[in-house]
Amino acid sequence: MGNPETFYKEALAWLEANCPQSQRTPASREELVYGGNKCVFPSDDAKTWLELMAARGWTVPTWPKEYGGAGLSSEEAGLLQKAMRKLGCRSPLIGHGLWMLGPALLEYGTREQKLQHLPGIARGEIRWCQGYSEPGAGSDLASLRCRCEDKGDHFLVNGQKSWTTDGNHADWIFVLVRTDFDNPAKQAGISFLLIDLESAGVEVKPCTLLDGNEDFCDTFFDNVVVPRENLVGDINEGWAIAKSLLVHERTMMSQIQEYIPRLPHSVVEYARNYVGLDENGQLADDALRGQLTSHLMNAHAMQLAQQRAFEERRAGVLDKRSTLYFKAWATEEDQRKDELLLAMLGSAALGWEGDGFSDDELQVTRQFLTNKALTIGGGTTEVQLNLMARALGLPGREV
Numbered sequence: 011m012g013n014p015e016t017f018y019k020e021a022l023a024w025l026e027a028n029c030p031q032s033q034r035t036p037a038s039r040e041e042l043v044y045g046g047n048k049c050v051f052p053s054d055d056a057k058t059w060l061e062l063m064a065a066r067g068w069t070v071p072t073w074p075k076e077y078g079g080a081g082l083s084s085e086e087a088g089l090l091q092k093a094m095r096k097l098g099c100r101s102p103l104i105g106h107g108l109w110m111l112g113p114a115l116l117e118y119g120t121r122e123q124k125l126q127h128l129p130g131i132a133r134g135e136i137r138w139c140q141g142y143s144e145p146g147a148g149s150d151l152a153s154l155r156c157r158c159e160d161k162g163d164h165f166l167v168n169g170q171k172s173w174t175t176d177g178n179h180a181d182w183i184f185v186l187v188r189t190d191f192d193n194p195a196k197q198a199g200i201s202f203l204l205i206d207l208e209s210a211g212v213e214v215k216p217c218t219l220l221d222g223n224e225d226f227c228d229t230f231f232d233n234v235v236v237p238r239e240n241l242v243g244d245i246n247e248g249w250a251i252a253k254s255l256l257v258h259e260r261t262m263m264s265q266i267q268e269y270i271p272r273l274p275h276s277v278v279e280y281a282r283n284y285v286g287l288d289e290n291g292q293l294a295d296d297a298l299r300g301q302l303t304s305h306l307m308n309a310h311a312m313q314l315a316q317q318r319a320f321e322e323r324r325a326g327v328l329d330k331r332s333t334l335y336f337k338a339w340a341t342e343e344d345q346r347k348d349e350l351l352l353a354m355l356g357s358a359a360l361g362w363e364g365d366g367f368s369d370d371e372l373q374v375t376r377q378f379l380t381n382k383a384l385t386i387g388g389g390t391t392e393v394q395l396n397l398m399a400r401a402l403g404l405p406g407r408e409v
């Protein structure tokens with residue numbers, strides 16, 4: 011790369027000149043942009059911001075230019091992120107395509123598959139969802155039974171996927187299917203397929219979540235014909251791709267606070283407003299003060315650990331197994347923060363809707379409920395701990 015300081019200054023100047031003012035504040039849930047054919051932009055500014063960033067390749071800055079990226083080094087991408095944070099710029103685009111499928115395709119896809127799918131992801135034209143879990147195959151993912159028969163020039167898929175986040179908003183789904191039913195090693199008979207959700211025989215049924223959202227679906231496949239060129243990697247060799255993609259998913263989950271809507275105030279501001287200060291200017295409740303201090307120290311430690319991981323990745327020495335720990339620890343800490351906020355707000359955090367509660371208070375309650383899922387989605391904490399134990403050579407069961 012050229013001079014990092016010059017790159018940073020130029021990036022900052024470009025962002026300053028191009029990022030609409032309305033895109034420089036934390037986004038609410040309704041303002042997040044996932045793209046895709048069904049996308050309804052929350053504002054003209056959000057659309058313009060995405061188009062400008064995509065045209066520069068900055069929605070996926072490290073991807074090669076021919077696939078919609080900007081070909082930046084990870085150091086440059088880090089500087090770009092720093093410049094965006096400085097100005098408070100929103101992510102112009104988020105979603106499964108950017109976070110998970112794109113990186114997996116870059117590693118395992120053919121050139122044709124990359125050219126077909128990556129630019130559409132980078133420009134926010136196609137929205138993807140993930141079809142891994144099934145009834146009876148969540149933590150024990152390799153037990154999946156979604157049936158895929160090889161018919162020569164195409165595959166025939168029958169079965170069900172569950173917990174498909176955003177299945178009702180997505181255009182395409184990446185799925186793990188069983189292509190070998192006789193091999194006793196269950197990981198051996200799995201393949202990785204890309205399926206257009208508009209294909210005949212696909213049905214997506216939304217379910218309502220604890221926080222009231224309906225972005226979570228069951229996805230059914232009934233004799234769905236999938237062209238052979240939609241197979242990523244070799245037949246029966248999908249498990250390696252599945253695991254690699256999970257590394258990207260854990261990375262995203264450990265940084266989830268970067269992407270999901272932020273509360274309008276910091277935890278310290280909530281503490282001041284709802285608990286109050288004593289005559290010494292300290293938080294009036296000793297126990298909550300202790301919990302707040304622990305949370306702030308943990309959050310700072312996590313930030314430093316992630317910075318170290320970023321530097322290790324840049325130097326090519328990152329042990330990818332560390333994503334297990336980041337995912338488990340960051341999501342558990344997010345939930346501890348939610349519990350703390352609830353304790354600080356007291357009865358003000360008991361609202362679901364209505365005039366008796368401010369928007370800020372309702373957001374705290376909804377976030378508490380939403381974040382319950384963080385330690386389940388992307389693999390439960392127990393499973394991350396099991397995998398960590400294995401990585402450390404401790405005795406344990408296969409998971």
Ligand SMILES: Cc1cc2nc3c(=O)[nH]c(=O)nc-3n(C[C@H](O)[C@H](O)[C@H](O)COP(=O)(O)OP(=O)(O)OC[C@H]3O[C@@H](n4cnc5c(N)ncnc54)[C@H](O)[C@@H]3O)c2cc1C
Pocket residue numbers: 139140141142143144146147148149150172173174175176383384386387388389390391392393396409
């Ligand atoms: C909000 C959310 C979004 C999701 N989005 C998607 C998605 O888009 N696509 C997708 O494919 N999946 C998705 N999932 C599914 C998610 O990956 C699974 O829920 C998760 O892997 C757990 O599987 P399960 O729900 O079947 O629970 P189970 O595997 O049945 O686990 C039940 C409990 O048993 C524990 N347990 C299981 N096995 C072990 C073990 N060996 N050792 C110790 N404890 C164990 C678990 O920790 C858990 O507490 C999502 C889940 C959530 C909550």
